[in-house]
Amino acid sequence: MARVTVEDCIEKIPNRFDLVMLSAQRARQISSGEEITIERDNDKNPVVALREIADETVLVEDLVEGVVSSFQKHVEVDEPEEDDMAALMAGNGWGGETGDAPMPLPEVPLDNTDDAELGGE
Incomplete structure (x- = not known):
């Protein structure tokens, strides 16, 4: 196979x-x-890979497993310590149960600019 086409694969x-x-x-x-x-045959790696897939000289299952394992990451779970959890549950450092009201927004005066000043009619 001189040229690899998508149809072969x-x-x-x-x-x-x-x-x-x-x-x-x-x-x-x-x-x-x-x-x-x-x-x-002086082909680059992607072309060689496509030719191997078309000729069935590599196992597709092995490639699938390689793709899956390349996307898997080990994430270490950070468990909260019991002391921190007790403090949070008691309301220390957490505004949810202490009755804290949200901060009011400051009032902004409206601008009295009319349309004529802005170039309108």
């Missing part, structure tokens, strides 16, 4: 958006040093 991965995500994942794998499964 769409037969293997019908959704074009999935095709973009999976071929980009494979191109990143190739860039990071993974061995290619076809001859390069």
Whole structure:
């Protein structure tokens, strides 16, 4: 296959958006040093990735797993300490139960500019 067309790959991965995500994942794998499964023929990594998908020399399931794991992040949950929670529940530092009223907005005097001064009629 001298030129890769989307039609060659769409037969293997019908959704074009999935095709973009999976071929980009494979191109990143190739860039990071993974061995290619076809001859390069002076093609760049994205073209090699598309050719591998079209020739079915890579497993789509492995690419899907790689995409999913690349988007997963480990987020450490910051649990509030019991002392802080007790202080919040008692109303210290939290305006919800202390009866604090919202601050009133200052009154702004209206400008008495008429339309003639603004260029109107």
